[in-house]
Amino acid sequence: MKRSLLLAALLLGSTLSSAQAASGPITIVLPEEADLLEPCMATRSNIGRVIMQNVSETLTELDVRGDEGLMPRLATSWEETEPGNWRFHLREGVTFSDGTSFDAKDVEHSIERVMSDKNACESRRYFGGMTITPTVVDDNTIDVTVNPPQPILPLLLSLLTIVPEETPMEFVREPVGTGPYKLTEWTPGQRIVLTERDDYWGDKPDVTEATYLFRADPSVRAAMVQTGEADISPSISQIEATNPATDFSYLDSETVYLRIDHNIEPLNDVRIRKALNLAIDRDAFLGTLVPEGAILATAIVPPPTLGWNPDVKVFPYDPAEAKKLLEQAKADGVKVDTPITIIARSANFPNVTEIMEAIQAQLQEVGFNIDLKFVEVAEHEVYYSKPFKEGRGPQLVAAMHDNSKGDPSFSMFFKYDSKGTQSGFSDAKVDDLIARASAAANGDERAKLWSQLIAYLHDDVVADVLLFHMVGFSRVSERLDYTPTMATNSMLQLSEIKIK
Template sequence: MLVLGALMLGSALSPAFAGSGPIKIVLPEEADLLEPCMATRSNIGRIIMQNVNETLTEIDVRGDKGVMPRLAEKWEQNGDGSWRFHLRQGVKFSDGTAFDAKDVKHSFERAMSEKITCESRRYFGGMTVTPEVVDDYTIDFKADPVQPILPLLMSLVTIVPEETPVEFVREPVGTGPYKLTDWTPGQQIVLTAREDYWGEKPEVTEATYLFRSDPSVRAAMVQTGEADLSPSISQLDATNPATDFSYLDSETVYLRIDHNIPPLNDVRIRRALNLAIDREAFIGTLVPDGAVLATALVPPTTLGWNPDVKVFPFDPEGARKLLEEAKADGVAVDTPITIIARTANFPNVTEIMEAIQAQLQDVGFKVELKFVEVAEHEQYYSKPFKEGRGPTIVASMHDNSKGDPSFTMFFKYATEGTQSGFSDPKVDDLIKRASAAVGDERAKLWSELFAYLHDEVVADVLLFHMVGFSRVSERLDFKPTIATNGTLQLSEIKIK
């Protein structure tokens, strides 16, 4: 009786006892693969990044600590500009092998290898980075040109065992708190907590990932208890203050223009595309209140943000005049243009793209709209582009929650960038100088680049910096962050 009374008193003084157990998470897109070096892609990263495969460093998205230790306990810059990382000892991979500097060296070289198309390689464009093992738990990275933010860049490189082949793997092995225990394509993915994890034991013992493209279905699954968490629902479904949370999103929705194919190689056509779209009309209707109209491919919290760059106005008559002017000069403005969009990429993607198609058609563009799954979308989005292709615009959403434009600018805009749709010597020069600069000079150069891309090159059609909405079961203690759409750490989820 005394013991029972003590327990009852404890529950009266505390809102809920901390618990542990399995949870279910429902996502909008199924993972097409679970390759660790592709974890910077949101549909993969939100499952395995920091859950199965960890990085040397990570960003504090819940506070102001900046770059924090993960598999590296500390680091410093050497006299020659290289960076030395001191690794955590006593760490094991999920296959039982020990973690050391050779694994880090292999993981980096594998991610940068031209034999496989790792997404993380894109962020290291325009530089040469060479890892050198100092001893079992010390490794140097030498970059040319010197990279002042290399510890930040290392938050993107997932670590795998030295024995991992230089080819995509189906079953990832990592040092994280979870291991993959089931993957039934089209149905579910299951991660199970490891007993031998080096860090603090998480409360979530098992996570089952389910996939539903309809945001209303995802919201209903959490409401009925069929799932515990949906990191992405629509604003229309976010009706319960007890379970639904809005969060600042680091995603930017935009249309990537392929400048290489007429008539999109004419800057007047690209300006007309921008003038034809009524961006304001989307806010509070198909796009959530709180979303910000974009003038750059990075959110306003990013270093070098340029407040002097203004959003293209909605000017359909101006768009028509540009098309007439280009046509008079022999530009084939009547050529059909195809917009390639990714199914379930974000809430209301179908309705948003159909509305944009109608607005473009209204000023005289001939526009076709094609929806594809994530794997096919990548074929249009990344090089090598298909030979014999017609004029193409790729609708996409880019995530940069790191606070620095270097995670965007090279692979999106440089001549050699994997997802760049054009080549411009001034852009290449600004990216190269800004990437190597520090302090005010770095911010100034990025700011100059933002203005040049938007006002002179008219590189793409920038649309919205998004706001996200999540539904979280009342049995969980979890608040989404700016990183939630791309990285969903199970260890941050507490069970009441």
């Protein structure tokens, strides 16, 4: 009897050890194709979900699973030696996926490349309004001077991907990075395959290979995980999220909104912008086309971002007042009958088509002449970012903005400053508040300035049609140990996935 119990215990121990050491390939099904795999574009969600921290790493990393705050990645430590100057100490023994060694010259080149006007790096927008000068101290040390001083520069650098110094300024098709995986296959429109590296500097991940597939329909993505054709779908709709064993919901860091182009009549009239906001019944979407747990938005950043202003109130649903404002503007000669186009990104989030069609109908009901146009992600960027097309008509660009970093600096300059790449207007007070808040080292003062900006943008400028801070739904195979986070929609780290 004792011998049988001992044998059983040994067998059980062997089984547990095997389970703990499980590794192998997985398949991930995404809603949008990756039009690029350029490292400096990894801040765009359809690209970052694939390569951010998997192929391309950053100097620092924000802990979104715990309370460690800003963590080392390719930099092991850093300190501000004087206002505006930071010294970063770099990890030794790191190699890129092409076999070359990582050192301070690679960091210098990566910063200069992102800030160069020879490309259209999306991550540059997070460093708007500042001049960044990297200076190599030695192979493992680099100074970064920023003007005006930025007290959260190490946090900002959590979005700057590092590439070899040999990388051209122009975009590359195949990324070379220091991450735990390398790109081994990319068939546009069909699949992307990342394979683990034997020479990665960090811990060996459970996932040996990841195949990315693309399906626009959220019900198809959910079904693929259910049948075992895929292991993870980071984005499914609330309707499909019915299995508590595999489905997760979480308040993510995405804000859905309509960016208003103030430069074109009639959108240059604040009465028109207010009417747009008053015409939409935001509450009617909650629990129907938008998940019940979503929060109505009053800012481009979600709570509890620093400076989020609880005193700013959501525009009420008041179609009568919207019609009144349109009539007043028309009486003053504003061309309120001009067709306005909503430009939306196909498969950007679950129910995007139905949500935009409902908004179109609500705007038409109060008297707006609204067209609706859906485009793929690459074309969407043409409408969303500068330089805007000459001769364009009035536009509302439907978008979903992610800020999981906890500070409005990751949103405000490029969204609202006069020189911001996605700003639809110019306002001197907005520019001043952004500059002062970004440079404020005192946390209370910084929060106060961001709070003032949020109120001014919403109540006085009426910058956008702010809609929802979204709830995300994911489906994860029961063979995996993985819980989505608020950052999952923009960054899906394979090294965090465990295989049972």
